[in-house]
Amino acid sequence: MSEIRLYVSTSEKDAERILDIFSDVFGEEDYALATTEVDEKRDIWEASVYMMAEEEDEVRRRMVEGLAHAYPHAAVEREVIPDVDWIARSLEGLKPVRAGRFLVHGSHDRDKVGVNDIAIEIDAGQAFGTGHHGTTAGCLEMIDAVARSRPIRRALDLGTGSGVLAIGLRKIRNIPILATDIDPVAVRVAKENVRRNGIVSGLRLVTAPGFHSPAFAEEGPFDLIIANILARPLMRMAPQVAANLSPGGSVILSGILAAQRWKVLAAYNGVRLRHVRTLWRNGWVTIHLRHGQA
Structure with a gap:
């Protein structure tokens, strides 16, 4: 079953507000919500909801209803998430991240860990x-x-x-x-x-x-x-x-x-x-x- 992303293209300010609306609409349900910067110079952002294909119609309806009051003209767009090996793909661009004494790194960067680092090895995978x-x-x-x-x-x-x-x-x-x-x-x-x-x-x-x-x-x-x-x-x-x-x-x-x-x-x-x-x-x-x- 394919994964679908439904999203609204807007400004950074409105993307944050729309994400709030989606958080209210879907509460603690098992949908991933996100905002993404698309074009910094033109201030284009996307507020997204991710779901399985079989849930698309219901999720779209609830998104449109949630946006009806504050953003009645917002267009909900659609993207099919390709079925690729995201673990391997995402590892290509991930570099170690330092946070306080911690160094979070993938298995491909074990050699980057310093003597005084508290190393946490996390490969990109299915969990955030x-x-x-x-x-x-x-x-x-x-x-x-x-x-x-x-x-x-x-x-x-x-x-x-x-x-x-x-x-x-x-x-x-x-x-x-x-x-x-x-x-x-x-x-x-x-x-x-x-x-x-x-x-x-x-x-x-x-x-x-x-x-x-x-x-x-x-x-x-x-x-x-x-x-x-x-x-x-x-x-x-x-x-x-x-x-x-x-x-x-x-x-x-x-x-x-x-x-x-x-x-x-x-x-x-x-x-x-x-x-x-x-x-x-x-x-x-x-x-x-x-x-x-x-």
Whole structure:
């Protein structure tokens, strides 16, 4: 079954707004949403939704309905994603990425790892997170900073994708970590990445939508919760994140466009988590918040 991309071509500003609309329309459903710069000089961007071919008609209808009020004349265009070996293709252009003390690299760049680097080997694959996106790199840098400044006894990586963030934290802190994802394929890929990085214990991977799994009660509460998802789901989950956080614990959030920062902060301030620091990378932000109780 082919994969389809439905997209709207627009400006950078409107692409961010349209992505917000798509996040509202599809919520936590298993569709990938993205914005992509097409032409910097002409300010042409695309806001996209990815799905399987059999879902196209339904997704298109919901996209058009979602856009009807603010963007009634927006044209939803279509692209068939070719069935190619994306792992091999994407590796051709990927170079190691540095984030704090971490160096994220593919298996083809093991020789680039320095003596003082904390190496995380992730090949491009079916799960999000090779370190090359601003959200992943920002999270790794923030994890490094938080781990240096505060004691962490238990941690949660919510929406783990490739497992890169959980792997990075486990490499610098010998603590139990729960890593979850809504997508069983992502969990399978993450397990392989954990093995590839020589981690044999202390990192539990579970398929779980949101906080609907007994694993959270079994492993929590957590001194650090990391969630690199999207702004809208993060805002909806704010009460659950706070409920699973230890007193004085830290939260690292990403998958947030710069324009969405204040909305996310407002949602988490509402559950008594206070802002500590924001990292900015390529139009995306990574936010560190802390429970008010020290």
